[in-house]
Amino acid sequence: WCATAVNKVGEVLDGGWEDCSDNQEYCEQTDGKCFTVTAKDCVLPFKYKGVWVETCTIQNSVNKKPWCATAVNDNGEVLDGRWEDCSPENKDYCNQTWGHCESTCESLQDGNTTCSFEFTGESKLGIKTPAQFGNCDDESGPCYLPNDCNADCENGCENFLRSEILF
Numbered sequence: 001w002c003a004t005a006v007n008k009v010g011e012v013l014d015g016g017w018e019d020c021s022d023n024q025e026y027c028e029q030t031d032g033k034c035f036t037v038t039a040k041d042c043v044l045p046f047k048y049k050g051v052w053v054e055t056c057t058i059q060n061s062v063n064k065k066p067w068c069a070t071a072v073n074d075n076g077e078v079l080d081g082r083w084e085d086c087s088p089e090n091k092d093y094c095n096q097t098w099g100h101c102e103s104t105c106e107s108l109q110d111g112n113t114t115c116s117f118e119f120t121g122e123s124k125l126g127i128k129t130p131a132q133f134g135n136c137d138d139e140s141g142p143c144y145l146p147n148d149c150n151a152d153c154e155n156g157c158e159n160f161l162r163s164e165i166l167f
Contacts, residue, residue, distance in 0.1 A: 032093070034055075034056060034068060034086060034087075034090045034091075034093075034094035035086070035087045035089070035090060036067075036068065036070060036084035036085060036086060036087060037084060037085045037086070037087050037088075038084060039087070040070045040084060041070070042056065042068035042069065042070065042086060042094065043068065043069040043070060043071060043072050044056075044068060044069075044094075045076070046068070046069035046072050046076055046077070046078050047072070047075065047076040047077045047078065048069075048077075048078055048126075050077075052076070053123075053126045054097050054123050054126075055068075055093075055094060055095050055096060055097060055123055055124075055125065055126055056068045056086035056090065056094050056095050056125060056126065057125055057126020057127070058125045058126060058127070059126050059127070063085070065085045065086070066085065066086040066095060066125050066126070067083050067084060067085050067086060068083060068084070068086050068094075069082060069083050070082050070083055070084055095124065095125055096122070096123065096124045096125070097122050097123045098122055099119050099120055099121055099122035099129070099142055100119070100120040101117050101118070101119050101120075101142070101143035101145070102117065102118045102120075103115055103116065103117045103136055103143065103145055104116050104117075104118075114135075115135065115136035115137065115145065116133065116134065116135055116136065117132075117133065117134055117135070117136050117141070117143035117145065118131065118132075118133050119131060119132040119133070119134075119141070119142045119143050129142075
């Protein structure tokens with residue numbers, strides 16, 4: 001078997017695998033590599049204009065297609081002319097990183113429980129969404145977990161910490 005879907009740290013997602021004999025071409029790209037349209041390896045992450053980029057990016061793309069570095073200097077900066085458009089056959093992890101939520105539950109003196117979250121942010125085509133903080137009951141937030149503290153803190157939960165990777 002081989003992985004067909006992994007998270008940003010390379011762990012296989014539930015159901016994210018296939019028998020290689022059923023889909024050999026798909027399974028040939030399972031080592032976490034991303035490729036260009038000419039089958040060169042992308043160098044990820046890389047620095048572009050002094051900022052680390054973790055995925056293929058559309059930043060300053062003339063043709064509006066994602067691209068990646070094919071060579072970088074000792075500081076990780078893209079070398080002049082050493083980049084190419086990313087292959088449209090690349091897996092999702094070549095174009096996106098997924099955010100991570102951490103929720104903190106606190107039991108209040110009145111018996112209620114509050115739940116707050118920290119979202120690490122994510123990146124899609126090299127454009128980053130910044131970290132966010134808020135209340136788990138906020139439906140518009142990236143970490144809407146209205147029952148997160150209720151289920152886990154029935155017997156009190158001062159500084160209970162729960163982590164969850166969103167996919």
